[in-house]
Amino acid sequence: MNTDRVLRLALLAGEILMESGSEIYRAEDTARIISKSYGVNAECFFMPTGIFISGYGGDKKVISLMKRITNRTVDLHRIEMINSFSRKLNEESISIEEAERELRKISEYPYRNFPSMLTAAAFTASVYSLLFKGTIIDALIAAPISAVIYLVNSGISKIGFFQFFSLFVSGIIAGALAIFAKKVYPLINIDKVIAGSIMILVPGIAITSAIKDALKGDLVSSVARIGEAMLVVVAVGVGLGLMIIIGLH
Amino acid sequence: MEELLLAFFGSFFPAILFNTEKKILGWAGVSGLVGWTVYKVLTYLTGMPVLATFFGAAAIGFYSEIMARRLKTPASVLSISGMYPLVPGITAYLVVENIVTGNLSAALNKGIETLSYAGAIAFGIMFVTTSMQFQAKYKEFFKRKKKSEA
Numbered sequence: 001m002n003t004d005r006v007l008r009l010a011l012l013a014g015e016i017l018m019e020s021g022s023e024i025y026r027a028e029d030t031a032r033i034i035s036k037s038y039g040v041n042a043e044c045f046f047m048p049t050g051i052f053i054s055g056y057g058g059d060k061k062v063i064s065l066m067k068r069i070t071n072r073t074v075d076l077h078r079i080e081m082i083n084s085f086s087r088k089l090n091e092e093s094i095s096i097e098e099a100e101r102e103l104r105k106i107s108e109y110p111y112r113n114f115p116s117m118l119t120a121a122a123f124t125a126s127v128y129s130l131l132f133k134g135t136i137i138d139a140l141i142a143a144p145i146s147a148v149i150y151l152v153n154s155g156i157s158k159i160g161f162f163q164f165f166s167l168f169v170s171g172i173i174a175g176a177l178a179i180f181a182k183k184v185y186p187l188i189n190i191d192k193v194i195a196g197s198i199m200i201l202v203p204g205i206a207i208t209s210a211i212k213d214a215l216k217g218d219l220v221s222s223v224a225r226i227g228e229a230m231l232v233v234v235a236v237g238v239g240l241g242l243m244i245i246i247g248l249h
Numbered sequence: 250m251e252e253l254l255l256a257f258f259g260s261f262f263p264a265i266l267f268n269t270e271k272k273i274l275g276w277a278g279v280s281g282l283v284g285w286t287v288y289k290v291l292t293y294l295t296g297m298p299v300l301a302t303f304f305g306a307a308a309i310g311f312y313s314e315i316m317a318r319r320l321k322t323p324a325s326v327l328s329i330s331g332m333y334p335l336v337p338g339i340t341a342y343l344v345v346e347n348i349v350t351g352n353l354s355a356a357l358n359k360g361i362e363t364l365s366y367a368g369a370i371a372f373g374i375m376f377v378t379t380s381m382q383f384q385a386k387y388k389e390f391f392k393r394k395k396k397s398e399a
Contacts, residue, residue, distance in 0.1 A: 120265035
């Protein structure tokens, strides 16, 4: 079996997992299982910003591959598909051509369509305004704000600009629109509106993954993820604070 | 009752944002419902919301681990959406507001509150996940020991 080709396959699987926001141990284990099922002994070292795989097959020649991870989103469905793919690989033998085809299919799998994501963002905001004990009107105002934030966020990430800038802009938008709504209709609770509409930006997955990484001993990625979560909160908070200062004076 | 429905949808919609598979969306909603119920009941009984958050998160962790085995999906798919209703969104907002208005002691107060909620969520989920894994490892260890003796 061609060692190079097997390691490339494992690298692709690892790349998809890391870009979808998987925990480190899951991605490393998957890459190891894939290489092992084609008779290659691989050592994997993954970090949120880059992954390394080094291995040797029957000919004892060592090959190392590295891939930089630049684009990190959250896509639980892709993680799930790779998870079931590696489980299938563990149980039965699949030819390497077929495995490559299947992985490429997973990596090109389309994201859920944009309008339904936008609606989900809007509904998330209104549900949380109500849960924070806001009124129905607060919920109705939070929904479009959140939809605008989602639109801007995905627009900026499509252009490929760095994440914290889009979060900062999101904070500004949330603050500006909520203050504007307050000026037009003074009866709303501005804190409920803003808190509800920024719920879609909460770095929940970064925090839970950070803890799971720490548990498994992947300290580097754990600290990196906690740092990421902190930066997200600070970026949104600064944007929001800026608008509140302007709105108050 | 109304809040329970909100908690369900409060996990259901973020799950859509994370591109969760359709047949799991409902289960992700139930995960939020479980966590919120435990949180509310314990807040009512003990009057300590941080403690209640810890056990709410632990309930989510427990639910996710069990359902993950049944649905054959990673547990984090369920637990990440489930913890959303417990996230202290409004306290985090108040921190920013207090910093901006120059009310620093209130900001510190709310900031510590936010951090303790976040820590409670994180350690609640972690507590269950580790104990489940420890139990699995423990079983495996004794199985191996028995095999080597036989």
